[in-house]
Amino acid sequence: MRLNSLSILNYKNIREANLVFSPKINCFIGNNGMGKTNILDAIYYLSFCKSHSNSIDSQNILHHSEFFLIQGKYEVGDSLEEIYCGMKHRQKKQFKRNKKEYERLSDHIGLLPLVLVSPDDSVLISEGSEERRKFIDGVISQYNKSYLNQLLQYNNALKQRNALLKLETPVDDSLFDIWEEQMASHGNYIYEQRKLFIDEFIPIFQNFYAKISGGNEQISLSYHSQHDEHNIKDRMLATRDRDKMLGYTTQGIHKDELEMLLDGYPIKRVGSQGQNKTYLISLKLAQFNFLQRTHEISPLLLLDDIFDKLDSNRVKQIVELVSGETFGQIFITDTNREHLDLILEQLGQNATIFKVENGEISQ
Secondary structure: OEEEEEEEEEEOOEEEEEEEOOOOEEEEEOOOOOOHHHHHHHHHHHHHOOOOOOOOHHHHEOOOOOEEEEEEEEEEOOEEEEEEEEEEOOOOOEEEEOOEEOOOHHHOOOOOOEEEEOHHHHHHHHOOHHHHHHHHHHHHHOOOHHHHHHHHHHHHHHHHHHHHHHOOOOOOHHHHHHHHHHHHHHHHHHHHHHHHHHHHHHHHHHHHHHHHHOOOOOEEEEEEOHHHOOOHHHHHHHOHHHHHHHOOOOOOHHHOEEEEEEOOEEHHHHOOHHHHHHHHHHHHHHHHHHHHHHHOOOOEEEEEOOOOOOOHHHHHHHHHHHOOOOOOOEEEEEOOHHHHHHHHHHHOOOOEEEEEEOOEEEO
């Protein structure tokens, strides 16, 4: 897959940009806060119908502007795709594929597979279970439409049950039965898909980590779910009174955990900055590999300031990995031109380089 061109109006700090990209490597150079990451975020938006860094759409509109617009022209397999997104203050955003508006944004997810590696990935280690579940769900949703729909329905049933739990007046138990039945049904499907994904994903992830680190460290992922040990519908009934006192649901796949291990210990406790970053980059490269095989096309790869805090050997291994035929179009941001030139020299390929300064972009 290839993004041929990108047009941006009033998105974050970018007033206007019309960019034509190289089919392989595209680099954005500039100091921190100049808008490099905002360009990657605009590309991300066209794949996922939302910003990676700010989920409140209206806050992505440039200050003192009334709207933002992002449009990309892609080659996806043998087809040409034009994707448009527009958002005005106090209005619903529009998302169009080849000038036809989507009825549901969820129908778009998966058309343009994309993997973003950014400093924000550190929350997967530092923040814990919710962010890790989002990571799993995000990967599976890009290739399994049923999964995304099941997840949306589960979250709706969870929201309804939580609303019942908060009511101060007595509630007919049959209402709880309805939502718990839905949570159990959708939850079982989600649990099985997560298990299948993790089992297949782990060896790919371990292989990338071994290549980058030199194979001197043992890493793994460990998936834990209440579904491993219990019939969730029975557990929700058994904990209903306690949940009423707490005001929220304590049982279900929204409590699943993905434990990240280094040499058998939680990496959050024992990992160095370089090990943590290697772990996260390996996760994302494994995600790329997984999506590439399921979609049978190469996702876009966005590398946002990823080489900081890595020793030269690890940088060299990452560069060698992404320069191979397996990887397609790549977008890289960096603050240091000399550093970037060394990386491009290792890649041994021509690149299109853009300078970014206060939201202004020049080639």
